[in-house]
Every structure is written in structure tokens, then in C-alpha cells.
Amino acid sequence: MSNENVIQVNGLTKMFGDFTAVNAITFDVKKGEIFGFLGANGAGKTTAMKMLIGISKPTYGNAKVAGFDVFTNAEDIKKNIGYMSQKFALYDDLTVKENITFFGGIYGLSRSKIKEKSNALIADLGLENVANQLVGSLPLGWKQKISFSVALLHDPKIVFLDEPTGGVDPITRRQFWEMIYKAAHQGTTVFVTTHYMDEAEYCDRVSIMVDGKIEALDTPKKLKEQFKAANMNDVFLKLARG
């Protein structure tokens, strides 16, 4: 992890009418850091994330993501980040190869680059035998691994993962985290939301949102000390229950 900040957020606020969904949040994320973004359902995580990936305009405050301003350069942000969520990942009715080619095209990679990346991805994940099968026919765990690799296809500076591991078996979930560690080790910043509190412990730092505000932000170790808690689950319960 270096000292370079790839996400800088200052007083970022989003209001819907008179409801404040995100209330003046401020934080930085470093290059190569695994940053856990936690909070109860409805705490404002998704709204905050939408602003950071350039698809929702903040009401107040400012933020720079991958060096670009969320107000003025939202399009540049989209080109420089990867995004994966459990809800939307890959096209079930395209094959593995077609999905890779499609997303490579969307991210503006050249044909030769797509071919090179596609071969490397298939070899890395050991997908040679299913490369021409429809994604819909594959087990969920495989889909998620492919989806993560596709989100990294264009070598983004930051990858945003929105509950990437829901419902996956525990072994696959760990293999998935090994992929996250590898990406971070190679300098990609990982911004991840999860409801698995053991996964919060895998993060370098964790922020916890309660009612639109960031109520805690530190390493898992320091948060546990601060809240005199045995694990991150206890930290979460103490904070979110108030």
C-alpha cells in the first residue's frame, strides 16, 4: 500500500427532498488499500457508492476518485474504475468468452488487447473447458470469480465491489478473497461492501455508516480496541444499535 490517495472524499452529501441519505462524509482511500464500507441496510452505503462511481451527483461536498472530480469528470471516473455487484454481474445468455469480449469493448480495449486479456483470464481461472458455455449454466461461485476478473479487465485504479460474495459457499468465498488480496497486492485499490463481518476483518481499514454518517473508521484491530469488542460483528452491533 502506498501513501497516494486514490479516493478523497470531503463533506459529501446527498439529499432526496428533505431526506439526507448521505450526510457530509469525509474520508480518503490509499492506492492498493482494501477498504471495507459497512453499514446497516438503509444506512446510505449504496447512495454514497453511486456518487463515487460517477452515476449520482452529490448535493454538497466534493470527492475525487482516481484523480477525477465527481462533479465535473464523472465520465473519466467510469473509465478508470471497475465495478461488480451481486445483482448485476455478467450476461447469462452470452458465453464466458462473449462476456469478456463485450466488457472489453465497453471499456475501450483494442481487439488484440481483448484477445490477450481474454486468454489470460481463462487460463488464470482454469476455464478452458467452459469458455464457450453460456454463463447462465455456470455455478454462482464461478460467475462471481469471472465477474471480478472482468471488472479488472481494463486495469482500473480502483475496483468497487458491492456485496460480491453473498450466498457463495465458504471455500469459494475465501478463494474470492484471495483474488482480492492479489489485486490489492498489485496496486489496485479495492472498495468493498459486505454483510459478512469476518470479511470486514480482511480489510486494511473499515468505515461503518449509521444513518448517513460515517460513525467509525479505522483498522479492524483499532476498532475492536476502541469499542472493546471481541470481533467486528460486536463492533457493528454496538455502533448500529447505538
Place this chain on the structure above:
Amino acid sequence: MSISVTNISKSYKSVQALQNISFDVKEGELFGLIGPDGAGKTTLFRILTTLLIANEGNATVAGYDVISEYKKIRKSVGYMPGKFSLYQDLTVEENLNFFATIFGTTINENYDLIKDIYVQIEPFKDRRAGKLSGGMKQKLALCCALIHKPKVLFLDEPTTGVDPVSRQEFWDMLKRLQQKGITILVSTPYMDEAGLCDRIALIQNGEILEIDTPDEIVKHYPKPIYNVRANNMYQLIKSLNAYKHKHSVYPFGEFVHYTDKRLDFNQRELTHYLESENLGEISISKTKPTIEDTFMELAK
């Protein structure tokens, strides 16, 4: 027995969804089906709630056969599917009224059973179900599943995608329902919820790996298990995986759970090895296995 399942198998075209499943759930028991997506949990729920017919085997629920007495079962059970299936364009109160009417009862008749839960969503009783938050939808679905005072309650992944606070509240509600004499079969992909059940079945790829109380299942773990920590998690996992004596290596929170192939594991030797891999701040200590460790060992 409240639920009795004997040699149930079910396949869809080329996919074997359930393979020779057998287990019993006692009256008043809180029984958990623990397994990931695709394990066959939903198929089993649909067979037991008479929405699907098994290829082989038989099952009874509340004493009734799932095939010949399916109508009686439908009156005696409550079912909360994994996918939200209430009417999105009816209000909270309308949904609840609708389900009460279908089952020939009224909200008032069994209000005691749902009161604890319903008061939490009552302020929104005129809101359409489709406009509720995830937590409120879940509470409404539970009320609708309970409104006819079922003997057996089937809950298919009620806590998936739900935050830890709401999950804990939900389990507290289940415990209270259990005290009122309702038998509960609940499925979850969260291994940490297994400990909250009286007994659990670990299920993967359509097969039951083990059935027992959570405490007993953990006791069956075959090897001593160690917490290993170092200053670089990524390197630590890589190095442990490359270690010639490793049996299993799984990250667990701030530690890696490590088991060794040998009977006489040498802690100092592993420390030296990790040091030679340029790792620092190494600590190794014995720890207790969890349900998740057991699941992974059985699923290996």
C-alpha cells in the same frame, strides 16, 4: 415428528438437485439447513411445502403425507420463500388481511402470535409492500406466514442480504416463535447463524454432509486447528499454501486457520519456514474449530 424426510431425491433434466436426503425435525425444534446457493435448500422447501413432487422417497409434515395429504399440509404450514412474494401493490395491512382471509381467519384471531413483529411495521400499514425497506418486507412476510397460526414454519434464507443488526433481531423473533410451540425449519448461507439452531444439517450439492447439534458437529472436526497471523496477509496465505505439510489453509478474520498433515505438528518449524518467506510478526496459537471450518473440511 413434525417433519420426517426419507430418501428424497429430485432432479431437473441433467441436474441432480437432491440426492437421497433423510432427516427428522422434532416438534418444537428450531432446525437449520446450512449450505450455499445451489445446495438444494429451496428444492427441499418446495417439496415439503407440497409445491414440487420428489422423484423418489417420501416425506411427512405435521403428520401428513406430502403427496396424498397435501391440502392438509397447506393449511398447517407457513412458508416464507427466499424471494419476496407478497403483493407489491397492496399495502401492508391489505397483504396481511388477504392472507388471513385465504386461510379462513382474521388478523384479530391470531394477533397474539404476530404482535411483537407487527407493531414494528404498523406505523407503515398504509404503505404499499413494494415501497418497504428490505427489513420491513421481511417482517411483513413473516407476519403473513404466521397469520393462520401454522404448526410448522418454513423460512427459506430469511436473512440473506440482511445486515448483522437486522439478522440478530430476526433470530430473536424466531426464538420467541419457537417458545410458542411452532416447529421451525430455516435455511441460511451464513454459517455463524448455525449456532442459533437446536440442530442443523450441513448441505452441499444436493447431499447432506452431516446432521447434529452445532456443538457436536464442531466436536467432530478431525484435526487440531491453529490461528496463524503475520504482517502480510496475502503473502501469508501464499506461503502457507506452498508449505509441504499443510492440510488446509483458510483465512478467518484477522487470522488464517491452518491444519497440518502430520500428527506431530511442529510449531517452531512452521515459524522458521514463514520467516524464511520474509514474513514478520508471526504468531501461531491453537484455536477451536467453527461450524464453517467443519463445513469446509466435509465439503473438501
